[in-house]
Amino acid sequence: xxxxxxxxxxxxxxxxxxFSAEGELVKSVIREYEANFKGREATQNPDLLYxxxxxxxxxxxxxxxxxxxxxxxxxxxxNACLLIDKEGNPLHDTLIWADTxxxxxxxxxxxKLGFDYIYELTANRPSANYSLYKLMWIRDNWxxxxxxxxxxxxxxxxxxxxxxxxIFTDHSDAxxxxxxxxxxxxxSDELIESAGVRRELFPQxxxxxxxxxxxxxxxxxxxxxxxxxxVVAGGGDGPCATVGAGCVENDQFYLTYGTSAWxxxxxxxxxxxxxxxxxxxxxxxxNKYMPLGTMQAAGTSYQYIRTLFEDENLSARDYDQxxxxxxxxxxxxIFLPYLIGERSPIWDPKASGAFIGMRTNHQKPAxxxxxxxxxxxxxEWILQSFRKTKQIDQMVITGGGAISPIIRxxxxxxxxxxxxxxxxxxxxxxxxxxxxxxxxxxxxxxxxSLKEFLKMKDKTIQNPENVKTYQNYKTxxxxxxQGLKEVMFELDNLR
Numbered sequence: 001x002x003x004x005x006x007x008x009x010x011x012x013x014x015x016x017x018x019f020s021a022e023g024e025l026v027k028s029v030i031r032e033y034e035a036n037f038k039g040r041e042a043t044q045n046p047d048l049l050y051x052x053x054x055x056x057x058x059x060x061x062x063x064x065x066x067x068x069x070x071x072x073x074x075x076x077x078x079n080a081c082l083l084i085d086k087e088g089n090p091l092h093d094t095l096i097w098a099d100t101x102x103x104x105x106x107x108x109x110x111x112k113l114g115f116d117y118i119y120e121l122t123a124n125r126p127s128a129n130y131s132l133y134k135l136m137w138i139r140d141n142w143x144x145x146x147x148x149x150x151x152x153x154x155x156x157x158x159x160x161x162x163x164x165x166x167i168f169t170d171h172s173d174a175x176x177x178x179x180x181x182x183x184x185x186x187x188s189d190e191l192i193e194s195a196g197v198r199r200e201l202f203p204q205x206x207x208x209x210x211x212x213x214x215x216x217x218x219x220x221x222x223x224x225x226x227x228x229x230x231v232v233a234g235g236g237d238g239p240c241a242t243v244g245a246g247c248v249e250n251d252q253f254y255l256t257y258g259t260s261a262w263x264x265x266x267x268x269x270x271x272x273x274x275x276x277x278x279x280x281x282x283x284x285x286x287n288k289y290m291p292l293g294t295m296q297a298a299g300t301s302y303q304y305i306r307t308l309f310e311d312e313n314l315s316a317r318d319y320d321q322x323x324x325x326x327x328x329x330x331x332x333x334i335f336l337p338y339l340i341g342e343r344s345p346i347w348d349p350k351a352s353g354a355f356i357g358m359r360t361n362h363q364k365p366a367x368x369x370x371x372x373x374x375x376x377x378x379x380e381w382i383l384q385s386f387r388k389t390k391q392i393d394q395m396v397i398t399g400g401g402a403i404s405p406i407i408r409x410x411x412x413x414x415x416x417x418x419x420x421x422x423x424x425x426x427x428x429x430x431x432x433x434x435x436x437x438x439x440x441x442x443x444x445x446x447x448x449s450l451k452e453f454l455k456m457k458d459k460t461i462q463n464p465e466n467v468k469t470y471q472n473y474k475t476x477x478x479x480x481x482q483g484l485k486e487v488m489f490e491l492d493n494l495r
Contacts (some may be wrong), residue, residue, distance in 0.1 A: 001444060003069045003454030005060055007053050008237070008431035009155050011035050011096065011259050014049065016056025017427065018063060018190040019155035022071050025424060029059045035096060036253040037340070038495065040128075040349065042098035046090050046158045047084055053159050054223055060285065061224030069225055071211070071441035074234030075241070075429035076156035078176040078281075081134035083149035083201070088161060091145045091203050091493075092138075096155075097260075098296060100341055100349040102130040102137035109133070109195055115276075121191065122175075123182045123270045123280035128349055131177030151474070152201045156234050164213035164231050169203045171282035172235040172290070173217040177202075181269050182282060182289070208235040208284035209439040225370035230442030237429050240436075241300055242266055242283070242290050244428025245396040248447050253392055255379065255419070256428065257401040259299045262344075263382050264292030277345035277385040284432060285447055293344030293382035294449045299401045299430050301353070309364050328413065328469045330366045332481050333359045335374030338488075345381045346481060350472035350492040356480050372407055373470075376414035377477040378391075383415055396420045397460070398428040413466035414474070421458035 003023040007014060013032040017026055033048035076406045079097035084090055093418060095101075110118060118126045126133070131152065141144040153161065154173040161167050174180045174187065179195070179202065181188040187202050206212075212234050214220075217227040234240075242264050245254035253265035271280045271291035280291045297304075306319050314322075316441065338351035355370065386392055397419040402408055412419055424431065431453045438444035 001064070001440070003064055004434045004437035004439065004441070005069060005072035007056060007059060007072060007074045007159075007428045008239070008433065009049050009074060009159070011077055013333055014052040014056055015430060016053070016060055017434065018025060018060040019431075021438065025427060027063060029056055036093070039100065039218055040098045040100045040201070040341070043093040044110060046094045046095050047156070049155060052163050053163075053476040054201070054219070057223040061184045066226045067226060067228070069229055069231040071232050071437035072444055073232035073433045073437035073440060074156035074159065075237050075433045076154065076173075076234065078154065078173055078236040079131060079240060080154050081131045081138065082152060082158055082266065083138065083145060084151055084158070085148055091148055092142065094155065095134045097129060098340055099134060102133035103128040103246065103349055103463065105136035105140065106133040109136070113194055118191070119276055120272060121181055121183070121188060121347045122178060123272060124178055125276055125279060125347055126178065127347060128341065128345060130176065132178035132197070134193065134196055135201070137197055139197060144376045146480045149201055151184070151203050153203065157203065160212050160233065161233055163215050163219060165204050165216060166213045168206045168212055168233060170208040170233040170235050170283050170284070171205055172208055172239040174205045175282040176236055180282070182280060186280065189279070198308065204328060206233055207286050208233050209286070209436050211440045219254045222415070230441050232437045234436055235434055236281065237261060238264055238292055238294070238333040238430035239281055239284045239290045240429040241398060243285065243432040243447060244430070244452065244454070245398050245422070245449065246397065247398050248285060248450060253386065253390070254396040254398060255406070257397070257399040257411070257437070260294060260296055261298030261375065261379060261399070262291050262292050262294035262378060263425050273385055275385055277382065279344075284436060293385060295344060295375070295378050295382070296342050297337050301339055301347065301371050301375055302401065304339060305368055306325055309368070314454040317404070319368055320388070322365040322403045323372055323410070324406045325365045326369040328466045329473050330370035330373055331362060333362050333366050333370040334473070334477055335370040336481055336484070337371065337378055345378070345385060348485065348488075350489050351485070352491060354480070354484060372410050373473070376411045377474055378410065380415045380474055393418065394418050394420065396422060398422060398425055400426050408460040409463070411462045412462040414470050416462055418462060419460040420456045421460060423457040425457045462477060
């Protein structure tokens with residue numbers, strides 16, 4: 001029996017999974033680590049991720065013979081900016097996906113080239129979340145670090161470099177930097193030059209399924225792996241989740257709900273949204289694309305309200321049950337889930353969270369359900385952009401937050417569609433990483449091997465009465481943000 005190790009590098013921890021070549025999940029282990037959030041700053045020590053990969057690999061390698069683990073690969077958080085020197089040492093903590101302090105730099109490049117021009121070139125808005133603008137911010141604010149830099153890396157690419165000594169990125173992660181020409185499938189020299197940053201900082205791009213190299217022998221021994229174990233490039237978590245959700249053919253779509261949440265899918269051509277609410281990445285599947293709309297604080301918002309109402313006697317499932325006690329609409333309570341600004345559909349880094357319609361009768365269950373509905377309203381707003389050109393009545397749902405049937409029902413009712421529920425609902429990104437490891441090692445030919453890994457176990461069907469109730473609330477949700485946008489802007493300036 002042969003095996004593959006999948007490392008899912010998330011924001012708050014690493015999930016390392018051992019899969020057999022027949023698609024069986026043998027075991028997963030989780031290593032938690034910290035990310036630091038302060039206002040618009042969001043940073044992380046890159047070596048926390050590297051050390052977690054070493055330990056996760058070591059634990060899994062004890063289960064089977066080292067020589068039977070053919071390869072490892074990654075699914076990872078995107079939109080990062082980490083500068084290393086020529087010796088490979090990090091020059092600072094990584095500016096992760098949620099860091100939005102480079103708004104000024106994004107505005108400067110937009111004024112120079114034009115919003116629509118940048119969008120048509122990259123299929124991404126010129127947003128402060130993207131790596132290019134973070135690099136410009138470092139140039140402007142940390143010149144000594146910028147001038148000492150050798151390469152700019154993404155989360156998985158730093159780990160891959162530490163394991164192999166080789167520096168690459170893949171097309172999916174490159175397309176999430178804001179410096180990638182999605183029409184040509186390469187770095188945009190025009191964007192990089194116009195941004196005023198050094199071209200040599202951008203690493204060579206390879207396919208997600210390409211091998212980077214073998215693990216450095218001393219590290220392989222430390223990890224309990226064979227020195228013949230191959231490290232395969234891997235990809236960004238969004239495109240990986242797309243494959244793991246079974247969306248490998250044109251116009252297949254899904255929703256994933258975790259710390260953040262998004263609606264995405266697979267297409268044969270790049271998708272350019274006339275309203276610019278959606279964006280598009282290069283896929284981990286060669287010559288395919290992943291259009292999506294993503295919100296910042298999905299599971300983050302639910303965790304926030306549970307922390308505020310913290311009760312040691314209540315589990316996460318207990319909070320779900322409290323939400324189920326309240327009828328759809330949360331007794332007229334609306335929550336805006338913009339705790340760390342927002343990407344899709346409003347693209348407003350100065351947006352903030354809010355409860356609207358508060359009355360004395362609202363107690364803990366109403367607030368909990370309002371938060372879940374607020375997350376769903378925002379996702380439905382994203383879905384509206386897809387539905388302008390696509391007929392979407394069914395999607396796969398994945399992610400840790402989607403385990404709850406109560407949450408799935410709220411989402412199905414608000415989005416007015418049915419969800420297919422995979423057997424391994426939390427494993428979508430890991431499944432993709434395992435398949436990439438298999439392809440990169442030569443064991444699999446292509447992504448058709450997905451059929452060995454993915455099986456559907458359930459459905460969640462929308463309730464027509466609840467769908468009807470939510471129609472008016474979705475309109476009020478939009479109006480709430482639009483009415484408070486100026487207030488949020490002023491509050492952000494006062495902070």
